Amino acid sequence: MAEPTKYLAFTHRLVMVGFGSIGQGVLPLIMRHLEIRPEQIQILCPDESGLAVAEEYGIGFRRVALTPDNYRAQLEPLLGPGDFLLNLSVDVSSVALFSFAAERGALYLDTCIEPWLGGYTDASAAPAERTNYALREKALEAGRKLGADAPTCVLTHGANPGLVSHFAKQALLDIARDTGTETGNPAGQAGWSDLARRLGVKVIHVAERDTQVPTTPKRPGEFVNTWSVDGFYSEGCQPAELGWGTHEKGLPADGRRHDSGSDAAIYLLRPGASTRVRTWTPLAGPINGFLITHNESISLADYLTVRDGGKAVYRPTVHYAYHPCDSAVLSVHELSGRQWQMQEAKRLIVDEVQPGGIDELGVLLCGHGRNAYWYGSQLSVDEARRLAPHNNATSLQVTIPVFAGLVWACENPKRGLVEPEQMDHERILEICRPYLGPVVGVYGDWTPLHRREELFAEDIDRDDPWQFKNIRVV
Amino acid sequence: MAEPTKYLAFTHRLVMVGFGSIGQGVLPLIMRHLEIRPEQIQILCPDESGLAVAEEYGIGFRRVALTPDNYRAQLEPLLGPGDFLLNLSVDVSSVALFSFAAERGALYLDTCIEPWLGGYTDASAAPAERTNYALREKALEAGRKLGADAPTCVLTHGANPGLVSHFAKQALLDIARDTGTETGNPAGQAGWSDLARRLGVKVIHVAERDTQVPTTPKRPGEFVNTWSVDGFYSEGCQPAELGWGTHEKGLPADGRRHDSGSDAAIYLLRPGASTRVRTWTPLAGPINGFLITHNESISLADYLTVRDGGKAVYRPTVHYAYHPCDSAVLSVHELSGRQWQMQEAKRLIVDEVQPGGIDELGVLLCGHGRNAYWYGSQLSVDEARRLAPHNNATSLQVTIPVFAGLVWACENPKRGLVEPEQMDHERILEICRPYLGPVVGVYGDWTPLHRREELFAEDIDRDDPWQFKNIRVV
Numbered sequence: 001m002a003e004p005t006k007y008l009a010f011t012h013r014l015v016m017v018g019f020g021s022i023g024q025g026v027l028p029l030i031m032r033h034l035e036i037r038p039e040q041i042q043i044l045c046p047d048e049s050g051l052a053v054a055e056e057y058g059i060g061f062r063r064v065a066l067t068p069d070n071y072r073a074q075l076e077p078l079l080g081p082g083d084f085l086l087n088l089s090v091d092v093s094s095v096a097l098f099s100f101a102a103e104r105g106a107l108y109l110d111t112c113i114e115p116w117l118g119g120y121t122d123a124s125a126a127p128a129e130r131t132n133y134a135l136r137e138k139a140l141e142a143g144r145k146l147g148a149d150a151p152t153c154v155l156t157h158g159a160n161p162g163l164v165s166h167f168a169k170q171a172l173l174d175i176a177r178d179t180g181t182e183t184g185n186p187a188g189q190a191g192w193s194d195l196a197r198r199l200g201v202k203v204i205h206v207a208e209r210d211t212q213v214p215t216t217p218k219r220p221g222e223f224v225n226t227w228s229v230d231g232f233y234s235e236g237c238q239p240a241e242l243g244w245g246t247h248e249k250g251l252p253a254d255g256r257r258h259d260s261g262s263d264a265a266i267y268l269l270r271p272g273a274s275t276r277v278r279t280w281t282p283l284a285g286p287i288n289g290f291l292i293t294h295n296e297s298i299s300l301a302d303y304l305t306v307r308d309g310g311k312a313v314y315r316p317t318v319h320y321a322y323h324p325c326d327s328a329v330l331s332v333h334e335l336s337g338r339q340w341q342m343q344e345a346k347r348l349i350v351d352e353v354q355p356g357g358i359d360e361l362g363v364l365l366c367g368h369g370r371n372a373y374w375y376g377s378q379l380s381v382d383e384a385r386r387l388a389p390h391n392n393a394t395s396l397q398v399t400i401p402v403f404a405g406l407v408w409a410c411e412n413p414k415r416g417l418v419e420p421e422q423m424d425h426e427r428i429l430e431i432c433r434p435y436l437g438p439v440v441g442v443y444g445d446w447t448p449l450h451r452r453e454e455l456f457a458e459d460i461d462r463d464d465p466w467q468f469k470n471i472r473v474v
Numbered sequence: 475m476a477e478p479t480k481y482l483a484f485t486h487r488l489v490m491v492g493f494g495s496i497g498q499g500v501l502p503l504i505m506r507h508l509e510i511r512p513e514q515i516q517i518l519c520p521d522e523s524g525l526a527v528a529e530e531y532g533i534g535f536r537r538v539a540l541t542p543d544n545y546r547a548q549l550e551p552l553l554g555p556g557d558f559l560l561n562l563s564v565d566v567s568s569v570a571l572f573s574f575a576a577e578r579g580a581l582y583l584d585t586c587i588e589p590w591l592g593g594y595t596d597a598s599a600a601p602a603e604r605t606n607y608a609l610r611e612k613a614l615e616a617g618r619k620l621g622a623d624a625p626t627c628v629l630t631h632g633a634n635p636g637l638v639s640h641f642a643k644q645a646l647l648d649i650a651r652d653t654g655t656e657t658g659n660p661a662g663q664a665g666w667s668d669l670a671r672r673l674g675v676k677v678i679h680v681a682e683r684d685t686q687v688p689t690t691p692k693r694p695g696e697f698v699n700t701w702s703v704d705g706f707y708s709e710g711c712q713p714a715e716l717g718w719g720t721h722e723k724g725l726p727a728d729g730r731r732h733d734s735g736s737d738a739a740i741y742l743l744r745p746g747a748s749t750r751v752r753t754w755t756p757l758a759g760p761i762n763g764f765l766i767t768h769n770e771s772i773s774l775a776d777y778l779t780v781r782d783g784g785k786a787v788y789r790p791t792v793h794y795a796y797h798p799c800d801s802a803v804l805s806v807h808e809l810s811g812r813q814w815q816m817q818e819a820k821r822l823i824v825d826e827v828q829p830g831g832i833d834e835l836g837v838l839l840c841g842h843g844r845n846a847y848w849y850g851s852q853l854s855v856d857e858a859r860r861l862a863p864h865n866n867a868t869s870l871q872v873t874i875p876v877f878a879g880l881v882w883a884c885e886n887p888k889r890g891l892v893e894p895e896q897m898d899h900e901r902i903l904e905i906c907r908p909y910l911g912p913v914v915g916v917y918g919d920w921t922p923l924h925r926r927e928e929l930f931a932e933d934i935d936r937d938d939p940w941q942f943k944n945i946r947v948v
């Protein structure tokens with residue numbers, strides 16, 4: 001193997017909050033691709049399941065859970081100007097952490113906008129308050145307070161949210177190329193949204209099919225997943241959410257708009273983990289996925305909105321269509337039968353994944369001149385293992401953009417709060433590509449009307465295949 | 475092991491049509507518990523996957539598929555007075571076969587009312603015509619033509635339909651005992667329906683949770699099941715159907731009544747395999763099952779109807795709530811994503827089942843003085859294997875009632891067409907019990923309102939937990 005690229009000489013301190021599947025998976029990438037010494041890194045994490053990995057790399061590990069009461073005291077001695085706060089935890093508020101990092105002059109990155117413990121499933125809060133939309137509005141507001149040239153805080157830069165927004169830009173360029181459309185070399189929001197509009201993109205799915213299989217089958221009463229069980233549980237119990245396209249003819253009966261903010265997305269009055277949608281990936285073909293809420297459904301829809309005098313005149317519908325690994329499908333099915341009471345046992349499978357599985361993760365852009373275009377990564381667990389230790393296919397698709405985002409933030413240290421869409425997709429994809437396995441763009445003739453109504457009449461819109469009502473599985 | 479009971483000296487010929495998981499599983503029971511010689515038995519079956527089992531027992535195997543054109547010619551030389559036609563096939567019309575058997579003076583048994591090939595999924599037929607209700611009405615009509623003292627034709631006598639109707643009677647007696655209710659020693663339809671009414675049974679689920687796991691996990695593009703893949707596919711694609719209780723306040727929006735016949739059941743304008751219901755079993759707790767149509771949903775509801783001047787004044791809602799083995803749940807999920815186009819590969823797991831799985835199959839009677847009572851079999855695959863060769867837990871729960879029905883028919887040879895409810899439940903349970911593993915009756919405080927609306931408001935009926943709208947998962 002050639003000497004690994006060293007993207008940066010990192011001379012400051014790096015604090016990692018949380019050290020689960022993503023923390024453990026990103027550490028080898030950091031050690032390999034930064035000039036950095038173990039002494040510069042400190043892990044804060046309440047559970048010691050990652051301790052052996054930390055020790056393998058000689059990293060300090062402090063067993064502590066951050067809370068609203070202790071986070072300032074815990075982080076203050078560890079963070080100063082130029083240092084980096086990498087938040088890879090669950091149950092620790094992103095807003096609290098990035099605000100504090102900026103206050104200390106430190107850079108920041110996370111992979112999802114996390115509230116403090118229980119925020120996602122606080123039954124006393126109205127559904128609207130439990131949405132990612134609400135979390136994002138609060139984060140953006142806190143970001144505005146920091147100012148535009150504050151230390152860079154990268155929000156939600158994993159695989160999805162994160163990498164997929166860069167995939168979407170690449171996909172737009174590919175479709176432009178293949179339909180003979182001028183790209184206009186889009187640089188900022190206005191350029192990209194205009195390109196999406198001119199291409200006629202009506203729908204963007206984050207279309208994912210994970211075929212990884214554990215060596216021991218899921219047992220009754222056990223939630224099995226290829227990444228954070230807690231993370232998936234929390235987002236699965238949030239209301240389903242989707243960026244709401246301007247081509248949509250009518251709001252679903254259980255759909256609601258928000259009173260304030262970007263208005264780029266709606267939510268449904270039901271958990272995403274019980275809401276299924278039709279989608280398509282090149283390897284899997286037509287599949288049903290779960291409409292799990294994700295920040296990119298809102299941020300990408302918002303970013304691709306064309307406004308005319310404040311009024312949205314173009315926006316695609318954007319949402320996740322997630323077919324997790326089969327064991328997680330079963331876990332969700334069981335969870336639903338339990339009325340969303342978490343199973344007694346949780347199992348996050350990394351080393352315990354059988355050979356052969358693939359996490360096929362990409363964006364599916366629909367409704368343009370070439371119908372549907374999927375662009376993304378088809379990374380197998382076997383290739384992931386060859387590429388980096390302590391990863392499965394799913395985690396590596398997250399950890400390499402985490403790493404790339406960290407590099408980008410260091411290269412662009414005074415950008416204040418940014419979402420993935422505001423970053424340079426070429427730079428990120430350049431850093432990520434060697435770790436993504438086959439990265440392919442494939443056109444498909446699939447639509448959600450494909451083979452419908454063969455046995456039963458359905459309430460569908462034959463005039464426009466790309467209406468959400470056609471996508472949704474009822 | 476004690477010398478096995480020989481229930482009968484069987485002196486006639488036995489023709490088995492179809493020799494899949496059920497045929498192969500029942501043969502050892504027949505050889506063990508009947509006085510019979512291999513030469514008396516003939517198998518007719520188009521595929522040779524069961525050939526080795528037939529040869530093991532020295533049974534003649536003719537490779538032939540019965541069709542509307544050839545069945546008379548094929549069967550005529552094999553069937554005469556006192557002979558037995560055991561129909562354990564898919565895609566061979568039950569009505570054609572039992573009518574012909576009766577014509578020849580032969581006895582008959584099947585495990586489901588099967589139409590000729592394609593009948594279940596004939597898209598040119600209206601949903602009402604693809605129901606089990608329609609199949610049953612046709613079968614009953616053909617039965618009436620035979621007359622009441624025709625050779626006995628036992629319709630639908632497997633586990634479910636079949637055994638579960640006997641479980642239901644036993645459960646009614648148990649609940650009567652435990653609530654201090656006079657049973658009135660019910661003998662016929664009037665007695666049993668009156669007992670159910672007096673107990674206040676509103677809902678009967680056939681509540682099944684199969685936890686058997688294959689040694690090799692389900693692969694993408696493969697349908698895996700513990701019994702006939704074709705059989706499950708066909709019934710899963712039929713409209714969901716349920717015996718419709720008199721306590722139900724309103725028809726579901728997608729529910730339809732039939733124009734003629736018993737009026738005991740309704741159907742939904744959607745496949746059962748896409749229709750989920752809440753249920754409960756003692757080992758699994760609260761689970762979601764599929765509302766797959768089954769004959770017992772109709773026949774048991776019909777049997778337990780109390781009429782007053784032709785008008786139904788009491789009837790429980792009766793339906794299947796089937797949580798198949800996890801691999802089959804995944805198969806159904808995948809199939810739904812494929813818009814019900816059958817997967818490329820099918821795998822029926824019998825020998826390939828890992829140790830430890832249990833098929834928990836019983837009836838759940840709800841709404842009476844003790845809330846909910848589950849009565850049924852908790853047979854593990856390990857025990858099934860100890861009890862009989864060529865069976866898993868699921869098949870043994872089917873094959874022993876097939877065998878018991880055969881014995882009962884021979885003991886009662888002039889009863890014309892009978893459904894399980896018209897048979898003697900004590901005799902059947904007596905023959906079956908040694909093969910069912912733990913047979914238990916358990917009360918539960920579960921209702922479908924259990925833990926509802928913790929995160930989202932739902933359209934539910936708080937006044938009567940046992941409304942179907944509360945049971946259904948939307």
Ligand SMILES: NC(=O)c1ccc[n+]([C@@H]2O[C@H](COP(=O)([O-])OP(=O)(O)OC[C@H]3O[C@@H](n4cnc5c(N)ncnc54)[C@H](O)[C@@H]3O)[C@@H](O)[C@H]2O)c1
Pocket residue numbers: 017018019020021022023044045046047064065066067088089090091092111112114156157158159160161162227228229230231232348398
């Ligand atoms: N954007 C993406 O593509 C993507 C993908 C996967 C995961 N994620 C997110 O990344 C985060 C980590 O995922 P994971 O798979 O590593 O999860 P994980 O469950 O494996 O690990 C979570 C870690 O957080 C720690 N933690 C819990 N409470 C804490 C507290 N109070 N203070 C500090 N640490 C605490 C846990 O001990 C654990 O080490 C989650 O928020 C998840 O939603 C994002």
Ligand SMILES: NC(=O)c1ccc[n+]([C@@H]2O[C@H](COP(=O)([O-])OP(=O)(O)OC[C@H]3O[C@@H](n4cnc5c(N)ncnc54)[C@H](O)[C@@H]3O)[C@@H](O)[C@H]2O)c1
Pocket residue numbers: 491492493494495496497518519520521538539540541562563564565566585586588630631632633634635636701702703704705706822872
């Ligand atoms: N009542 C119950 O509890 C219950 C349970 C399981 C199965 N069943 C029913 O029993 C039947 C058999 O189930 P299985 O699991 O053995 O199914 P299987 O798929 O294993 O076997 C079906 C058999 O039918 C044969 N067959 C197909 N077409 C035929 C034709 N034209 N002529 C003759 N034979 C033909 C096949 O070759 C095969 O041997 C199915 O109808 C199924 O629905 C009922």
